[in-house]
Amino acid sequence: MAIRFNMHRKDFIKGSCGVCLALGSGFLTSALLSACKTPLGVIKSVASNDIVSIPLAEFDKSDYKIIRVSNYDYDLAIQKNKDGTFSTLLLKCTHADQPLTKTGNNYYCTAHGSQFTHEGVVTKGPADRNLTQLVTNVAGDLVKIQLITTL
Numbered sequence: 001m002a003i004r005f006n007m008h009r010k011d012f013i014k015g016s017c018g019v020c021l022a023l024g025s026g027f028l029t030s031a032l033l034s035a036c037k038t039p040l041g042v043i044k045s046v047a048s049n050d051i052v053s054i055p056l057a058e059f060d061k062s063d064y065k066i067i068r069v070s071n072y073d074y075d076l077a078i079q080k081n082k083d084g085t086f087s088t089l090l091l092k093c094t095h096a097d098q099p100l101t102k103t104g105n106n107y108y109c110t111a112h113g114s115q116f117t118h119e120g121v122v123t124k125g126p127a128d129r130n131l132t133q134l135v136t137n138v139a140g141d142l143v144k145i146q147l148i149t150t151l
């Protein structure tokens with residue numbers, strides 16, 4: 001026995017499309033918002049003449065930041081040291097150049113499993129070299145990081 005709905009095809013399509021549109025726009029908005037979010041502790045920046053400048057004030061509340069530089073292949077990890085100087089690591093695996101992921105206080109390479117300490121010392125291979133340190137200086141109220149351009 002067939003059940004018949006008392007709704008015209010045109011009304012059904014209109015109603016269905018309205019629901020789809022509402023769901024779709026909600027989904028799209030949600031997807032866009034999540035894509036725009038920057039994880040806590042990540043600073044987006046741009047380089048000028050291969051130098052990234054970060055305001056010192058960024059380190060008022062936290063001694064550690066990840067820097068995501070526009071059009072640069074790898075994130076940087078910058079640490080404010082107890083003596084007021086800064087150290088910056090290039091988050092590029094020394095095994096086969098894959099980007100690293102922060103895991104707790106360490107860095108992990110998802111490609112083949114290499115691990116590095118917070119200071120960039122390799123603790124598990126196949127990588128056999130420590131992470132690259134970038135020259136980092138304080139100039140006025142800015143921290144300046146010299147990028148390596150031959151990645």
Ligand code: FES
Pocket residue numbers: 093094095096097098109110111112113114125126127
């Ligand atoms: S590229 Fe990182 S372990 Fe191979």
